[in-house]
Amino acid sequence: MNAILFLLPIALILGAVFAGLFIHAVRSGQFDDLDDPPRRILKD
Amino acid sequence: MASEIIRGAGLERYYAERETWAPRPEPASGSWDRVPVSLDGNGRAVARVAVDGLRCASCVWVTERVLENSPGVSAATVSYATGRATLQWDPTVTDLPTLAGRIAALGYRPRPLTEAEKPDRDLAARLGVAAFAAMNIMLLAASVYAGWWGEMEPRYSALFHWTQLVLATPVALWCAEPFFRGAWVGLRNRRLHMDLPIALGISILYLHGAIATLLGRDAYLDSLAMLVALLLAGRLLEARGRRRSAEAALALATSVPRTARRETASGLETVPVEALQPGDRIDLGPGDEIGADGEVCEGSGQVRMALVTGEAAPVMVGPGDRVVAGAVLLDGALSVRVEAAGRNTLVSRMATELEAATDRPVEPSAADRIAPWFTAATLIIAAATFTGWWLLRGPPPALTATVAVLVVACPCALALAQPLAAAAGLGASARRGLLLRSTEALLRLERVTLVVFDKTGTLTGGALRVAAAESETLRVAAGLERYSNHPIARAIVDEAIRRGIPLPRASRVQEIPGNGLSGELDGEQWRLSGGGPGEVRLIDERGESRTIRLADQVRPDAARTVAALKNEGLRVALLTGDHPDIATRIGEAAGVDEIVARQDPLAKAAWIAARQAEGNRVAFAGDGVNDGPALAAADVGIAMGQGASSSVLVADGVIATESLGPLLAGRRAARAARRAITINLRRSLVYNILAVTAAVAGLVNPLVAAVLMPLSSGLVIWGASRVEARVRREEK
Numbered sequence: 001m002n003a004i005l006f007l008l009p010i011a012l013i014l015g016a017v018f019a020g021l022f023i024h025a026v027r028s029g030q031f032d033d034l035d036d037p038p039r040r041i042l043k044d
Numbered sequence: 045m046a047s048e049i050i051r052g053a054g055l056e057r058y059y060a061e062r063e064t065w066a067p068r069p070e071p072a073s074g075s076w077d078r079v080p081v082s083l084d085g086n087g088r089a090v091a092r093v094a095v096d097g098l099r100c101a102s103c104v105w106v107t108e109r110v111l112e113n114s115p116g117v118s119a120a121t122v123s124y125a126t127g128r129a130t131l132q133w134d135p136t137v138t139d140l141p142t143l144a145g146r147i148a149a150l151g152y153r154p155r156p157l158t159e160a161e162k163p164d165r166d167l168a169a170r171l172g173v174a175a176f177a178a179m180n181i182m183l184l185a186a187s188v189y190a191g192w193w194g195e196m197e198p199r200y201s202a203l204f205h206w207t208q209l210v211l212a213t214p215v216a217l218w219c220a221e222p223f224f225r226g227a228w229v230g231l232r233n234r235r236l237h238m239d240l241p242i243a244l245g246i247s248i249l250y251l252h253g254a255i256a257t258l259l260g261r262d263a264y265l266d267s268l269a270m271l272v273a274l275l276l277a278g279r280l281l282e283a284r285g286r287r288r289s290a291e292a293a294l295a296l297a298t299s300v301p302r303t304a305r306r307e308t309a310s311g312l313e314t315v316p317v318e319a320l321q322p323g324d325r326i327d328l329g330p331g332d333e334i335g336a337d338g339e340v341c342e343g344s345g346q347v348r349m350a351l352v353t354g355e356a357a358p359v360m361v362g363p364g365d366r367v368v369a370g371a372v373l374l375d376g377a378l379s380v381r382v383e384a385a386g387r388n389t390l391v392s393r394m395a396t397e398l399e400a401a402t403d404r405p406v407e408p409s410a411a412d413r414i415a416p417w418f419t420a421a422t423l424i425i426a427a428a429t430f431t432g433w434w435l436l437r438g439p440p441p442a443l444t445a446t447v448a449v450l451v452v453a454c455p456c457a458l459a460l461a462q463p464l465a466a467a468a469g470l471g472a473s474a475r476r477g478l479l480l481r482s483t484e485a486l487l488r489l490e491r492v493t494l495v496v497f498d499k500t501g502t503l504t505g506g507a508l509r510v511a512a513a514e515s516e517t518l519r520v521a522a523g524l525e526r527y528s529n530h531p532i533a534r535a536i537v538d539e540a541i542r543r544g545i546p547l548p549r550a551s552r553v554q555e556i557p558g559n560g561l562s563g564e565l566d567g568e569q570w571r572l573s574g575g576g577p578g579e580v581r582l583i584d585e586r587g588e589s590r591t592i593r594l595a596d597q598v599r600p601d602a603a604r605t606v607a608a609l610k611n612e613g614l615r616v617a618l619l620t621g622d623h624p625d626i627a628t629r630i631g632e633a634a635g636v637d638e639i640v641a642r643q644d645p646l647a648k649a650a651w652i653a654a655r656q657a658e659g660n661r662v663a664f665a666g667d668g669v670n671d672g673p674a675l676a677a678a679d680v681g682i683a684m685g686q687g688a689s690s691s692v693l694v695a696d697g698v699i700a701t702e703s704l705g706p707l708l709a710g711r712r713a714a715r716a717a718r719r720a721i722t723i724n725l726r727r728s729l730v731y732n733i734l735a736v737t738a739a740v741a742g743l744v745n746p747l748v749a750a751v752l753m754p755l756s757s758g759l760v761i762w763g764a765s766r767v768e769a770r771v772r773r774e775e776k
Contacts (some may be wrong), residue, residue: 004200008207015180015211019173026169033163 076141076156077318088118089135093144094128096153097164107150114138114146129154164283167222171276174219177211178269184208185266202260209257212265216250220272222279241419242275242459245450252447264451267753274757275459282463282483304335307379317369320385328378334371336385340364345376346574360574375555414458414725422453422736429740441742448744452735457728457756462721464764469717472771476713477706478682478697485696489680490714491661495609495707496652498666498674499620499627502684503634504596505702508532510539511595521582521592523548524563524572532580535594595629602634605704610637612711615660619648621670649673665699665707682707709771716770724763731756 025031081091098104104122107129111120116137122129131143147154184204188196223246226239246268253263305312307325317335320326325341328334334347344362349371361367367380369389384390426449433442466483473480480486497503510518513536522540525533526547540547550570553563560573560580571583581589606616617638618631627641640651652662652674664671664678675681675695683695699706735752738744744752 005203008203012207012210015176019176022172022176023169026165026172029165031163031168032165 076144081135081140087134088132089140090130090132091140092128092130092157093140093147094155094157095122095147096127096155097166098122098127098152103152107147107152110146110150111143114143117143128157163287164280167276167280167283170219170222171273171280174215174269174273174276177215177219178266178273181208181211181266181269184211188262198260205257205260205263208263208265209254212250212253212263212269215269215272216246219276220246223272223275241415241422241453244419244422245453246272248447248450252451264447264749267451267749270754274754278460278463281467284467318386320382322382322384324382324385326380326382328373328380330373330375330377332373334367334369334373334380336380336382337366337368337389338380338382338384339366340378341381342379343377345378346374348372348374418458418732422450425453425736425740426450432740433742445739445742448739448742448749449736451749452739452744452752453732457731457760458725460757460760461724461728461763464761465717465720465724465767468720468764468767469713472716472768473706473710473713476709476771477701477703478699478710478713480697480710482696485680486710486714486717488661489663489697489710490718492614492663492680492711494615494617494655494660494662496617496619496655496662496664496674496678497634497636497704498648498664498671499618499622499630500596501667502665503598503602503618503630503704505599508535508594509597510535511593513539513592514590515543515545517582517590517592518543519545519548520550520565520570521572521580523550523565524553524561524570526550527553528561532594536580536592596626598630598633599702599704601703601705605708606635608708609711610635619643619651619664619674621645621648645670645673649677652677663707665704709775712771712774713767716767716774719770720763720767724760727759727763728756731759 227243667684
């Protein structure tokens with residue numbers, strides 16, 4: 001059980017990194033339009 | 045009438061073929077160039093733009109001050125209620141893109157009124173982080189709750205508690221910021237805003253959680269994170285529903301490629317209509333929408349101006365005649381010298397004026413109206429609980445019970461009640477062809493007592509029908525017209541087929557530009573040409589002419605729709621600029637209660653205002669620029685999607701299909717949404733009363749709260765998901 005004393009903080013740091021990446025992705029417009037891009041390929 | 049020759053042959057062909065022969069150029073340079081800018085008497089430019097992300101009166105204040113202090117700006121007013129800014133500046137010093145940049149630099153999102161609201165990325169980021177934290181906190185909390193009866197070693201439960209606090213901190217301080225801001229603005233304006241109890245609940249949950257963690261006791265941090273995540277999800281969903289409707293409506297408004305063929309030294313080039321300049325010469329063929337106001341220099345043809353003037357009959361134009369942007373050339377060919385283009389055209393100026401007149405302040409939602417009472421009641425009960433427990437048992441149980449009261453009373457369900465149901469209602473309506481711009485429009489539609497239809501293009505569709513003709517005349521005419529796709533031609537051929545006349549084949553059929561057809565049949569030379577309004581003449585070699593009378597047709601579903609509306613207890617009226625005889629015929633065919641003819645655009649609006657003064661709530665459906673004032677005056681203005689784009693822009697909603705049925709579907713969706721909102725509010729109030737009573741009695745511990753909270757929100761989400769099902773059931 002002692003492992004959890006190290007693993008939890010590491011998990012938290014990893015979580016923070018991914019949350020940061022997520023915020024970056026949202027701010028750069030990745031999630032602005034969830035409907036059109038999958039269909040765009042069919043239009044050509 | 046022969047008027048309704050619209051979207052017929054020319055336009056439909058245009059749509060079918062536009063991918064191949066009408067390239068759609070990119071806007072000249074950035075979308076700000078398309079915003080209508082007018083010049084006032086003193087040479088200053090005036091324009092209106094939308095500003096998203098204004099959260100409060102002080103946002104408005106800051107924006108106005110910053111703009112007014114920009115070089116060249118003489119006046120700037122920003123409306124919080126409508127999220128729109130009116131700017132006045134000196135065009136020699138600055139320009140609109142620069143001013144838009146200034147607004148953007150403050151963190152707000154300026155956009156042209158003709159573009160849909162941009163997604164709120166900030167809200168999405170906050171939601172993502174809150175959801176991530178909530179799931180992890182719940183995981184940890186579940187393991188602590190599982191150790192509720194003491195199986196967990198103290199150091200592990202302490203670690204879990206501290207980890208929860210670490211995860212909950214960004215949720216409370218950053219993700220929940222919009223609620224704190226909302227509450228603060230409400231307080232500053234001396235209003236008890238819905239965000240106030242939410243902000244209060246979040247603060248107390250967080251402070252209590254932090255203290256409990258320090259003391260090694262159970263915190264309610266899982267409830268906190270979940271609460272924030274759900275509330276943010278509700279806001280995001282509502283914004284998305286609203287944006288989708290607006291985007292779809294705007295897509296309709298701009299679906300016609302707005303291009304023109306401009307004459308150059310070497311030939312012709314295709315340019316966006318915005319790029320036209322006075323003095324340019326443009327060429328127009330059958331089916332083309334005229335892109336600018338101007339004078340005909342060469343050629344002749346029939347022009348349909350109904351969208352602009354409301355006059356149904358096409359007008360014959362030739363050299364020296366004036367044409368206006370938005371009119372459609374039905375046949376013939378024209379070369380037009382541009383006199384006014386882009387934002388200076390008659391249509392554009394009318395649209396700008398209308399747009400300025402349609403700012404409606406946002407009504408407070410049901411939840412907003414309840415919020416002050418709710419907040420006051422919660423605070424009083426919390427205070428009473430604290431005092432009561434203090435007197436009976438002393439401070440520690442008093443504090444626990446008070447926190448429990450504030451936690452379970454936190455109006456998560458109450459705040460989600462309206463946005464979720466409204467988003468579901470907007471979606472259900474949009475899927476059935478009525479795109480509504482806002483929650484308010486949806487709810488107003490449900491309260492309508494009088495539905496008013498315009499005639500041309502609304503109650504009547506594009507199709508023509510032969511009203512009267514001799515069979516022999518019809519036979520010859522059908523023989524000539526059988527090769528054509530023109531709406532008149534189709535009406536004649538269809539009528540011949542209906543009467544069982546075998547279709548002959550004419551030879552040497554030739555189109556006479558702007559004036560019908562000629563051809564040979566049975567060894568004789570025939571000519572078909574437009575007669576008076578609503579007539580086609582068949583002329584033989586000797587010059588003798590026979591008449592075919594055409595009538596404009598009520599939409600196939602008009603009578604059914606009108607009957608259904610009357611069945612719902614509404615009154616239905618026809619309001620038109622046309623002749624009383626025609627209005628009576630169409631009105632009777634559709635079965636309306638009241639027929640009002642010969643009304644000009646302003647009289648239409650006045651008529652609607654008069655009905656409103658009598659206590660009616662009026663919905664108006666129309667399609668042209670000339671219907672603009674009426675669309676703006678009505679409680680709910682609904683534009684026909686294939687109508688003029690400027691009428692789409694001033695309307696509260698747009699019918700996207702070629703029928704009136706979506707109006708009924710929209711009413712069903714509105715009723716279902718209204719019902720879901722009422723049920724949701726009732727449910728969340730019942731939940732709150734029960735939960736608060738339990739909390740006052742000291743029966744609520746963290747585990748109970750962790751179960752109760754999502755249960756109440758889940759109930760509200762389930763209520764909203766019933767909207768679509770209810771609409772379907774009503775359709776049967």
